[in-house]
Amino acid sequence: MFTLTRESPLPPAEVWRRVAALEGHTETVPLTTTIASGEPALGWQFTVRTALGPFRFDDTMVVDAWDPPRQWRIRKTGRLSGWAEVVVIPYAGGSRLSWTEELWIGSRGLRRLTTRVGDVVGPLLFGRVVDRLVAVGP
Numbered sequence: 001m002f003t004l005t006r007e008s009p010l011p012p013a014e015v016w017r018r019v020a021a022l023e024g025h026t027e028t029v030p031l032t033t034t035i036a037s038g039e040p041a042l043g044w045q046f047t048v049r050t051a052l053g054p055f056r057f058d059d060t061m062v063v064d065a066w067d068p069p070r071q072w073r074i075r076k077t078g079r080l081s082g083w084a085e086v087v088v089i090p091y092a093g094g095s096r097l098s099w100t101e102e103l104w105i106g107s108r109g110l111r112r113l114t115t116r117v118g119d120v121v122g123p124l125l126f127g128r129v130v131d132r133l134v135a136v137g138p
Helices: 012-020 022-028 108-134
Strands: 002-008 032-035 045-052 055-067 071-077 080-091 094-105
Touching (some): 002 108, 012 022, 012 080, 012 094, 022 032, 022 108, 055 080, 094 108
Antiparallel strands (some): 002 094, 032 045, 045 055, 071 080, 080 094
8 A cells, every 4th residue: 555645835725627528638648548427426447558669457446435526546447556645635725635446467376476566666657747737727
């Protein structure tokens, strides 16, 4: 499990607007697109597709908690398992965003190993997403 925390001068409502636009998070992650219909809400399902040429991997997810403008939680439902939770709170005239996630592949035997890999790779991958979400500007 890893947690990324960022502070921003943006008001909480603006940071929430950005983190609630789940389909837009892949704009910062190379080789990924989001496949979804409708707006995020409790029970909303979506797929993040990573593709390079003929090789592709679909990461299916469902929203398990949706508490605007403060918190959401998603659960990975495909071959890639895990969950992610985002919390936005007022902080020092702006906002604090905390993104906590745990990722793993496989059953118990592989889970311990792949969770460790996710704990290292996750912050590198999602750090860019979180930085963009709290950045001043469009």
